[in-house]
Amino acid sequence: AVALTACTSNTPSAPAPGAGGGNAASPNDAPGKKVTIGFSGPAADHGWLAAINNFATAEAKKYSDVTLRVAEGTNDASMQISHIETFINDKVDAIVLLPTDGAALTSVATKATQAGITVVNVDREFSSSFAARTTILGDNYGMGVSAGTHACQLVKDKKLADPVIAEIAGIDALPLTQDRSRGFADALKSCGQTVDRRVAAQFTVESGEAAAANLLQAAPKLDIVWNHDDDQGVGVKAAFDAAKRSEFAFIGGAGSANAMRWIKAGQMAATVIYPPTQAADGIRLARLLVQQKGMSDLLQVEVPRRIVLNAPVVTSSNVDKYLPLGFES
Amino acid sequence: MRGIVKLFPGARALDGVDLGVRPGEVHCLLGQNGAGKSTLIKVIAGVHRPDAGEIRWRGEPVTLADPQAATRLGVATLPQELDLVDGLSVADNIHLGHEHARFGFTRRSRTARATTALLTRLGHPEIRPGAEAGGLSAAERQIVSMARALSHDASLLVLDEPSAVLDQREVARLFTVIRELTAAGVAIIYISHRLEEIREIGDRVTVLKDGRTVAGGLDAASTPTKDIVRMMTGRAIEYAFPPRTEEVIDAEPVLDVRGLSLEGRFADVSLSVKPGEVVGLAGLVGSGRSEIIETVYGARKATGGTVAVDGRTLRPGSVPAAVASGLGLCPEERKSQALVLGDPVSHNITMATLDRAGFLDFAAERAAAGELVAALDVRPSDVDREVRTLSGGNQQKVVLARWLLRECRVLLLDEPTRGVDVGARSEIYALVRDLAHRGVAVVVVSSEIEEVLGLADRVLVVAGGRVLHEAPAGELTEHDVLDIVLRGEAA
């Protein structure tokens, strides 16, 4: 798996043209055949998704041979299908698609592939492997596992007997939230623990604050809290601070710059990275695919079919390494 | 019907009413405002269920559980508060609930034909079956309601104040239709506050007072007016207009309207009213009188001409400007244009006196409202009661009270006695005169030419959106006015 083929600069406003990211520069960046890429993702209604968008557009700007078409972000599968249909009508060369729901977008993606368009599937996987040329997956289940494993580590390190473990999930109706929770629960099971309290927020700062405020009342004493999303984490943290509660280890998710800074300042135990650069990577890969180039770090001349991103845990011991990668949300 | 009782929260609307109606007769129902006439009608129509009493139909006891049941029996009603659906066409309104249809699909040409036939019978072939009811004038709406009642081919037709907004000509047409119906054996219950109508059309009279039958089956033609009025009100009332001011007013006019026009409605209307003067607008239904005074008031934006109060020209189309300079309007349709039905009487009375920002003084508000309610004899005299639950005539008094409280200098009255009983009517007449004495300028619009002539000092005759004639009221007779109007219409 390739971890973070991201750019050096994490702020999209300061793109480094032609730079091949932290990984070795390669002749692949040299301008080639003109490529039109359509990009469609969910409504950028929270920080991580906004970062996805920002990284994607910034990445596209780096290449003089890439024209990016961005469809309106939407949470309605039907609407997103019509965006893809528009791209097909438009005869774009490639489509980078972060579906609102992988299964729901599968058939239209298959149609695009059949129309000869290179489809790159990002983050939420299609239900058919014929729908996309390449799939870049953030690992939601793995993210839960990472968080759970780290929690188990904490239990062992601190020698907690009968610890109270809480989980603040994101939008509960989304399959990705279910995957994260499942991963978390499975990892905890391995060290004999369970989730004692679970609340769900809406991926927004405000809902995070409200959910956390209620959670704190529900549990007078907490040992470990895993919050799925660092963007809502800003609100969660505000609730903790307002209640002056810090007796527990606070683990985050996604890996925003805010979270990293808190870790550095000792206000947070850890966060699990869920890279918001996936779509940007998708655009790079789409360009390579259309220009029929391979990935320079691989001996393979073809771009792989499936790339699963790692979900590393950031703690105070390695935060300095990851801080530059934290996204501002 | 025997011993009908109907209770409302806080009121005994009907308290043992007896009523017997024979086929082919016109049975008149008389009573003061709030006597319970409309409530009784609603019981017959199946709208209200009586709390006690017995209803027999052709000798059989029946229960009228809902309006459908009444319709099935052959009862059709024309309710007092015109209940038309604004968004529907005239034809659809008339046939609502018993549409001409096949398999649920409306048969439009048939409906239109039936509608035209009904309207022609009522003398109004010019009302288009396809016109939206919302765009009709009050009188036209009344006609449509009447057509609606007729469309049922009922054997008992109940008319609750059908003539309230109609002029003489219309009333005459209505009577022709009623006579046709009675000749065919249809029974009619007829409610009106105009006693002369009762004499003309009625066969027998039942008088209600405070929810009880005080007299039933009186002969309509021979019972003396005095007796009827005494039975209704418990006292004798002279049904007469108060004397006019004799002295010539030589003050400058308060209200001065010059060349006022509203495109497509009326043109070049000039009128001036001096303090203490009562000016009447006479004319037939649809002649544009309501629109003229609404435009004077700023409720409609004039397309030409000026309105000046005390020599200062008002901003056209601004009601607040008009009110600020002392104008007040009692509009034609009290329910939709004047009252907040769900609010208490007191709030409705003080509504026009809220223009200053600040805190409310409840005690003062209730006291002021209470005083006016007492002065105008609004019944019941409870100022906290929702206006909705007041009878029609009492609602009208509430609107009047609003402008009395404001002490406006020019009062515009559009059909001020619509639905008001004999007693209250003479009270309102006296009130208007009294106001004039105190220097208020009054403009009165009424479809009863007699009322305009009796009440006003000076009369303007309006037809087709033009002022045809202006003369002191004393110099005109009903006949003259009709003559002028008809000649004007012909021209």
Place this chain on the structure above:
Amino acid sequence: MKGNRTLGLVIALGLLCVVGAATAGDRFASVDNLLTVLRLASVIGVVSVGMTFVITGGGIDLSVGAIVALSSVWATTLATQSMAEDVHWIVMVGCALLVGAGCGLVNGLLVAYGKIAPFIVTLAMLAGARGLAEIIANRRTQIVRDQGFIEFFGGSVLGVPVLVLVFALVAAGGWVLLNRTTFGRRTLAIGGNPEAARLAGLKVARHTTLLYVLLGLACGIAAVMLMARTTTGTSTHGGLYELDAIAAVVIGGTLLSGGRGTVVGTVLGVLIFTTLTNVFTLNNLDTSTQAVAKGVIIVVAVLLQQRLANRAGESHAR
């Protein structure tokens, strides 16, 4: 007035098309793109036609999106799908319609006989139905396995996608029902003046209930269409449909207070919103700018349309 109102919408749509063609050229003015717009409009369009009836009848329904979600989920459960496998995919369709109509019935009964404000009833249904959908689906996306179903609804008849055809049928049926039947007349009457309607002997409560059932049925149809389009049933389907549908209905000229409704206006309203999104996408506007532009365009369009209606109204009066 009514004709002018519709004319205003047609002009707005026309202008939008002109802008689309001018800025995106052939990419906009192609048959394929037209069909894309129509397909997108179909699902929300069916819901909006149903919503026209409820709003015309003096009600409102916030639960349409949730009902769509619940119907789609229920129709794609393992049980339903395996039954459909044994019998025919029509079972899934029937299930979706039944669930939709059932939810509508609950709404209708509570509004008409429980006498609770429609806003509250359907708000409760919004929460309840979506919650139930999540529970049934266990928050997973359920995939439609029946290829016959997908092929049927994903297919075309004489070049017209079946989805668009369904929308056209629903719209035509809705128009006839509202304008040419006693049911429609009564709906207008009940919305415009419920008291008068009662006096006229209409069965107001029963009729009101029927209106909600009708809308529920429309939601069921929309769920089927969505299942075909996305090949899935999930509790996240139909998100914010309530706003979209009400917006289309109101922009179309139906009075939110009831008593006046136009199916043609609703259809135009839906098309305007869908075309707007399409033109935006073709012109590569970013989402935030789109939102701002959308807001401004709505206001300007309605203002213009009102001017137009007034002017026409005046000249009519002369």
Place this chain on the structure above:
Amino acid sequence: MKGNRTLGLVIALGLLCVVGAATAGDRFASVDNLLTVLRLASVIGVVSVGMTFVITGGGIDLSVGAIVALSSVWATTLATQSMAEDVHWIVMVGCALLVGAGCGLVNGLLVAYGKIAPFIVTLAMLAGARGLAEIIANRRTQIVRDQGFIEFFGGSVLGVPVLVLVFALVAAGGWVLLNRTTFGRRTLAIGGNPEAARLAGLKVARHTTLLYVLLGLACGIAAVMLMARTTTGTSTHGGLYELDAIAAVVIGGTLLSGGRGTVVGTVLGVLIFTTLTNVFTLNNLDTSTQAVAKGVIIVVAVLLQQRLANRAGESHAR
């Protein structure tokens, strides 16, 4: 009637508290938890009080959430924050209030003078303001750096959190304004029968505009409170506030069609919803079950309350 209606709400809230205490014991019935509930209720509560006025006056506002978002974003931009650093954090507060009132003014002018249906105007504002917020914030969460601001609004006075105090003040002010001033009375009249109000000489258009400005101002206050609570300003603040606020207002007994409004009812409505969520969370219910339970509880509560009101009404008549 009105008293009974409020009584019904009080009983509903009381029952909820009993259930809370029974199922969650001391965790529910503690001062801390009470304050938590109140703090949660504060932000949406302020918006709902403002909404009461607009709805009572016959309007509706779908843009409240978007206005909250825009205000919070505008008040936390780099420019505003550095100006606040130089002067005082009151600058941020002023900025939020001004932006809120400004948006309200635009809504009001378009409704009252543009004569566009409030639903459409505020729908446009919903899209526009949120889009603008996203553009200004570049979809980032802007962190409030001024500690003075956070400490002030995060603090307590005599054990009562400042946020709760602000809510209490707004509610009390709203109550006085609606029930004890000519402004409130005019609002009722205009909502009850706008034509009658106009013919009685009230400045209907100006007053209507003011109502929207008032609500905009409330949104500005809510934005400040949210900034203090979350220590951030972002374009995602205020999500679905329109539904929550309207729901609280309507449950509280204000007529959606205007003409009748109760601030006390609204406050109770907000408290009921907030307490419900709190009790659910204390009992560790999952969100789907919460949603279903919420739907059922709303309907049952309103039905019960109506029964109660009717019975009381009858006994009153005897």
